[in-house]
Amino acid sequence: MILDQLTGYADSAAVRYGMLTDSWRTLFQNALNSSRFGSPAQANDIVREAYQIAESFLDDERANADRVTTSVAIEALQTTLAEIESVDALKLSDAALQHLQATQSYIVDELIAQIHRDIALLRQTLQRAVLEVSVSSKSRGISIRTALIEYMIGNRAELDFVFHDRHARKWASKKFVRGMWRHTLLAVYNEVVMLTLADHGLARARVVHQDPSAQAHNMIIAMSSNANLPTYSEIRNEIFHPNANAVLAREEVNVSA
Numbered sequence: 001m002i003l004d005q006l007t008g009y010a011d012s013a014a015v016r017y018g019m020l021t022d023s024w025r026t027l028f029q030n031a032l033n034s035s036r037f038g039s040p041a042q043a044n045d046i047v048r049e050a051y052q053i054a055e056s057f058l059d060d061e062r063a064n065a066d067r068v069t070t071s072v073a074i075e076a077l078q079t080t081l082a083e084i085e086s087v088d089a090l091k092l093s094d095a096a097l098q099h100l101q102a103t104q105s106y107i108v109d110e111l112i113a114q115i116h117r118d119i120a121l122l123r124q125t126l127q128r129a130v131l132e133v134s135v136s137s138k139s140r141g142i143s144i145r146t147a148l149i150e151y152m153i154g155n156r157a158e159l160d161f162v163f164h165d166r167h168a169r170k171w172a173s174k175k176f177v178r179g180m181w182r183h184t185l186l187a188v189y190n191e192v193v194m195l196t197l198a199d200h201g202l203a204r205a206r207v208v209h210q211d212p213s214a215q216a217h218n219m220i221i222a223m224s225s226n227a228n229l230p231t232y233s234e235i236r237n238e239i240f241h242p243n244a245n246a247v248l249a250r251e252e253v254n255v256s257a
């Protein structure tokens with residue numbers, strides 16, 4: 001089922017981002033063990049290397065965004081054409097392609113924004129480590145190396161890369177990336193379904209939930225706001241949240257509004 005595919009794509013994206021943050025943690029640990037620890041140029045070099053790693057990651061993610069969103073869009077198109085028994089060729093419309101390109105840019109932009117936040121955290125954490133070691137060394141009259149060893153022993157907390165949402169809740173960066181990918185891919189599927197239905201003159205769509213007893217199952221939505229039905233934009237965040245198990249489909253004749 002398409003929902004399982006979306007989850008798989010999102011899980012894979014989270015794993016990839018987790019590998020990226022692991023590489024940054026390695027940079028941080030190497031910085032602590034370096035003979036250059038605390039030198040003015042070290043932090044800049046670490047940040048520069050972190051961005052170099054991120055650029056390689058982003059190159060791959062641009063390709064992944066193109067491949068995955070296109071696959072989901074074609075699945076939505078194929079499924080919808082079969083539901084309406086259309087003999088149209090399996091080809092995304094110009095409007096769908098433009099929408100897809102904008103969505104791909106959104107995914108990359110969100111990744112770039114999180115990368116900036118995480119690398120800023122990397123720099124800040126290294127800066128704080130240098131400060132703590134320096135203060136400890138000077139206040140106690142011990143060498144920088146001794147103070148650094150004590151710091152590494154006494155600060156065992158892992159460098160946590162996180163995202164803060166609008167409600168001030170904290171999420172691990174890779175969990176944020178997973179949610180962003182799944183939410184976006186779910187939107188791709190639903191929005192291509194709507195575009196396809198609209199292209200065939202259909203003005204309504206139906207919510208299909210994985211659980212037939214769910215309240216949203218068989219809900220009918222309108223394509224425009226001049227109807228006495230909710231629109232996609234009105235229900236999107238509530239029904240089609242990142243972990244939602246529902247998609248849009250053609251309205252069935254025997255389903256009442």
